[in-house]
Amino acid sequence: EVQLVESGGGLVQTGGSLRLSCAASGFTLSSYAMNWVRQAPGKGLEWVSYISSSSTTIYYADSVKGRFTISRDNAKNSLYLQMNSLRDEDTAVYYCARDRGSSGWYWFDPWGQGTLVTVSS
């Protein structure tokens, strides 16, 4: 079964840092580009970051550029999101989601169950 499981969320102070992880199973992570998408409480979906299968192409939403860093370790079947200088508006459930193929930008399937990040002073 194809599965993505996020971890690392929690309560962090404004200005703090947090590292999210996404463990992939049931498929070969190195064959797929990956994304992070977030959803603030009661709100819609916001794409956060993209990384191609070999890490050669990386994109960020303007709202997180310069503060968040996406990375992956294909040997460990894992995707990461390092979040620094966190703001109250970064409070959200963070989902990792598999892209259609190894590169390019397409639809997302499947998604992990999400991990909640709460930023508060």
Next chain:
Amino acid sequence: EIVLTQSPATLSLSPGERATLSCGASQRVSSRYLAWYQQKPGLAPRLLIYDTSSRATGIPDRFSGSGSGTDFTLTISRLEPEDFAVYYCQQYGSSPITFGQGTRLEIK
């Protein structure tokens, strides 16, 4: 960036009825690169439709997508109780990827 506007914000229908959800784009969506997702409370989004009209694996044929350019539609031919949820459209034809704000489909 392409802004996607979904309408209506909330749609109240009964099981067995037909649902029509709209997604309008601020610019043309190239190559019909538009997807639809379903999200139920407390769960992750689930892919329903990609490339405007292709159903994802395991999605019942009562779900269909259509459209081109700036106007896209998700149709549920005959609502089942499990279809009541929030639906999002997503475009992946232009950078950055963007989502619509969602349509809540509720039981009347």
